[in-house]
Amino acid sequence: MKTIIRDATASDASSLAALSIEVWLGTYIREGVNGFFADHALREFTADRFRSRLQDQQRTIFVSQNAVGIDGMIELIAGASAPVAGCPNVEIATLYVQPRHQGGGKGVALLQAGLAHARSSGHAGVWLAVNAENQAAIAFYERQSFQNAGETHYEIEDQRYLNYVMRRDL
Numbered sequence: 001m002k003t004i005i006r007d008a009t010a011s012d013a014s015s016l017a018a019l020s021i022e023v024w025l026g027t028y029i030r031e032g033v034n035g036f037f038a039d040h041a042l043r044e045f046t047a048d049r050f051r052s053r054l055q056d057q058q059r060t061i062f063v064s065q066n067a068v069g070i071d072g073m074i075e076l077i078a079g080a081s082a083p084v085a086g087c088p089n090v091e092i093a094t095l096y097v098q099p100r101h102q103g104g105g106k107g108v109a110l111l112q113a114g115l116a117h118a119r120s121s122g123h124a125g126v127w128l129a130v131n132a133e134n135q136a137a138i139a140f141y142e143r144q145s146f147q148n149a150g151e152t153h154y155e156i157e158d159q160r161y162l163n164y165v166m167r168r169d170l
Helices: 010-028 035-044 047-053 106-120 135-143
Strands: 005-006 060-065 068-076 088-099 124-131 146-158 159-169
Touching: 005 106, 010 035, 010 047, 010 060, 010 068, 010 088, 035 068, 035 146, 047 060, 047 088, 060 106, 088 106, 106 124, 124 146, 135 159
Parallel strands: 088 124
Antiparallel strands: 005 060, 060 068, 068 088, 124 159, 146 159
């Protein structure tokens, strides 16, 4: 099935929210869903939040779309300060591909679209934060020439989760 990489539009907001909930819960909630994480996901991943993000001039969102609908997304934020020194100021805030579509090149295609956009916008590199327990994602980014630049934490209320900061020059 052919995949198209394109700019996200406001009409994609609900699909982006559903995709984000699916991937986030599937990646990070492995022992059962409790109210703490469910409330966080339902607060963070809403169509209204995506519509707002799509209007933000500092953000760029690309989607991968197959014949049925959206199966992946990448979001970049220009001017984002990295939590460690020496990183560029463009963050890859999100790179999600539905689990059943992983391994077929969609993540690489989305990443390449994001990197090309950053490069054509005059940026020298990008950075991202990845959960320290997500070995599959870390290995993916290493295969794409990202290097570990330090550590940070993803915070949900009073809980902190170790993330690695990775960077890549363009």
